[in-house]
Amino acid sequence: MSPAKKKATSTQPASLATPVDDAHVLVVTGSGGVGKTTVAAALGLAAARAGRRTLVLTIDPARRLAQAMGIDELSDDPSKVDADASGELWAMMLDMQTTFDRLIDRHASSKSHAKAIKDNRIYRTLSSTLSGTQEYMAMERLHELHETGEWDLLIIDTPPSRSALDFLDAPKRMTSFLEGRLLRILMKPGMAAGKGVGRVVGYGATQFMRVASRVTGMELLDDLAHFFKNFEGMYQGFKERAEQVLELLQDPASQFVVVASPDPPPLREAKFFLERLEQEGLHAAGVVINRIRPEIPDEPDDDALTSAADAQDDDAEGRAVAGALRLLHEVRNLGHRQRRDVSAALYGVATSTRVEVPLLGGDVHDLSGLGEIATTLTGSSTR
Amino acid sequence: MLANPKRAQAVIVTLLEEMPVQETVEGVAALKEAGVRLGPVVANQVVKPHLDAESAEALADLGASGLASRAGSAGLDLPDRPRRGRRGARRRPPRAGRAADAAARAAALDGGMPVIDLPLLTGATFDAADLEILADAIALQVGEDGPRARGLLPHPEEAA
Numbered sequence: 001m002s003p004a005k006k007k008a009t010s011t012q013p014a015s016l017a018t019p020v021d022d023a024h025v026l027v028v029t030g031s032g033g034v035g036k037t038t039v040a041a042a043l044g045l046a047a048a049r050a051g052r053r054t055l056v057l058t059i060d061p062a063r064r065l066a067q068a069m070g071i072d073e074l075s076d077d078p079s080k081v082d083a084d085a086s087g088e089l090w091a092m093m094l095d096m097q098t099t100f101d102r103l104i105d106r107h108a109s110s111k112s113h114a115k116a117i118k119d120n121r122i123y124r125t126l127s128s129t130l131s132g133t134q135e136y137m138a139m140e141r142l143h144e145l146h147e148t149g150e151w152d153l154l155i156i157d158t159p160p161s162r163s164a165l166d167f168l169d170a171p172k173r174m175t176s177f178l179e180g181r182l183l184r185i186l187m188k189p190g191m192a193a194g195k196g197v198g199r200v201v202g203y204g205a206t207q208f209m210r211v212a213s214r215v216t217g218m219e220l221l222d223d224l225a226h227f228f229k230n231f232e233g234m235y236q237g238f239k240e241r242a243e244q245v246l247e248l249l250q251d252p253a254s255q256f257v258v259v260a261s262p263d264p265p266p267l268r269e270a271k272f273f274l275e276r277l278e279q280e281g282l283h284a285a286g287v288v289i290n291r292i293r294p295e296i297p298d299e300p301d302d303d304a305l306t307s308a309a310d311a312q313d314d315d316a317e318g319r320a321v322a323g324a325l326r327l328l329h330e331v332r333n334l335g336h337r338q339r340r341d342v343s344a345a346l347y348g349v350a351t352s353t354r355v356e357v358p359l360l361g362g363d364v365h366d367l368s369g370l371g372e373i374a375t376t377l378t379g380s381s382t383r
Numbered sequence: 384m385l386a387n388p389k390r391a392q393a394v395i396v397t398l399l400e401e402m403p404v405q406e407t408v409e410g411v412a413a414l415k416e417a418g419v420r421l422g423p424v425v426a427n428q429v430v431k432p433h434l435d436a437e438s439a440e441a442l443a444d445l446g447a448s449g450l451a452s453r454a455g456s457a458g459l460d461l462p463d464r465p466r467r468g469r470r471g472a473r474r475r476p477p478r479a480g481r482a483a484d485a486a487a488r489a490a491a492l493d494g495g496m497p498v499i500d501l502p503l504l505t506g507a508t509f510d511a512a513d514l515e516i517l518a519d520a521i522a523l524q525v526g527e528d529g530p531r532a533r534g535l536l537p538h539p540e541e542a543a
Contacts, residue, residue: 308457316441319434320441320445323442324450325454331505333505337507
């Protein structure tokens with residue numbers, strides 16, 4: 001294996017080379033806007049360079065990223081990226097509705113049964129609005145792709161959920177919503193008097209009201225009755241499936257890459273997420289601090305920089321030197337602040353690997369830009 | 384209540400970067416459609432350029448060693464070559480490119496939307512004094528006095 005990997009435990013900078021080489025599933029997660037999709041794509045490229053057949057599954061319709069990978073438009077079918085790598089890099093975008101429809105096809109007793117469900121307006125509304133559905137569908141699709149056995153490594157970019165934690169709950173939420181008991185309670189509120197059901201109803205009923213509010217008129221009751229009738233008998237299949245998905249995520253070959261920008265709120269979220277992973281017995285590959293400003297030596301000190309900048313002549317060259325020195329001063333301050341925030345936020349977190357990706361001059365628009373990040377993530381200047 | 388222009392208006396805060404600006408453009412359209420009154424867009428962490436076009440060119444001509452020797456004459460001991468790769472990354476002119484990018488993106492913010500800039504504050508910490516500076520930055524741009532934010536805005540001519 002690569003020298004970088006062997007030295008990972010000694011003085012080499014932290015790196016994700018090991019998971020890139022060995023993991024079967026990498027789940028990339030973090031709050032919105034921190035660069036999850038870019039990190040996922042860069043990890044994919046790194047894995048392809050390491051000779052692996054890799055698929056990046058994204059939820060984000062980031063057209064520019066697709067273009068960066070040389071693909072006009074991502075679809076629900078994997079497209080091959082023309083990367084200079086010994087392995088292969090493929091990318092696809094999750095189509096939630098298609099995935100949900102396939103799930104129905106799988107569990108329905110017949111084609112007409114499946115069609116009846118898919119045509120139902122309650123289903124159409126529910127499948128796109130039920131909280132956690134998108135998260136769950138991402139995991140479901142991941143499992144489908146895993147089952148094909150075609151991929152060495154699957155990298156999934158989690159949905160831009162308000163809270164990155166949402167999707168950890170998704171499989172459980174899905175099963176608890178779909179449990180026949182709950183749906184029966186919704187159908188016959190009079191029966192809800194039994195013990196131990198109150199807390200389930202609380203959640204389900206809110207969701208239910210939200211769905212119901214979108215479908216109005218007399219047909220609602222008809223649709224509702226059909227929906228529940230058609231779903232009868234599918235709960236068990238759904239539940240087993242969700243358990244398989246959870247099992248896949250719990251496998252040691254499935255690892256989570258937590259991405260944060262060097263700002264307190266995303267960092268706090270990253271910390272919660274890492275703690276949550278530990279509680280759930282899930283495996284963290286490491287934390288990526290994305291777009292951090294460079295670390296600049298403390299000498300010369302701030303006063304020296306400022307007075308040297310002030311001493312410059314007011315000609316183009318003088319302004320150039322003064323500008324550069326002031327910039328150095330500012331960037332150093334920001335770099336210090338960000339590193340302090342990172343240390344403070346991640347204090348006490350038991351994750352061995354923390355990788356910093358420097359702030360680049362512009363957005364990533366092509367494969368070479370992704371390649372630069374891939375190299376940083378895997379510490380692979382020696383690869 | 385939210386759609387009542389007398390009681391509520393939406394202020395969208397953005398960074399001058401690709402994704403946030405894109406989301407702002409979409410957000411403006413969605414809020415307009417929903418009949419929500421829009422206040423100004425606030426662009427946060429706006430970088431004030433340190434170099435004009437002329438001095439940027441002069442800096443490129445000087446190069447790292449020229450800069451180090453000029454800094455040396457002013458009593459500063461700067462290494463004349465980038466240390467490791469990391470400093471190299473900084474030596475490329477990223478901020479200038481960013482600022483230009485940002486300007487183009489700001490222009491994408493639907494013409495006619497007033498934009499209030501909040502300067503990127505570069506202090507080693509962020510505390511209550513910084514909040515006062517940001518408050519002054521807003522004050523300056525709505526025609527009031529904001530002494531603590533003078534000189535921090537990228538377009539001083541816009542400050543009333």
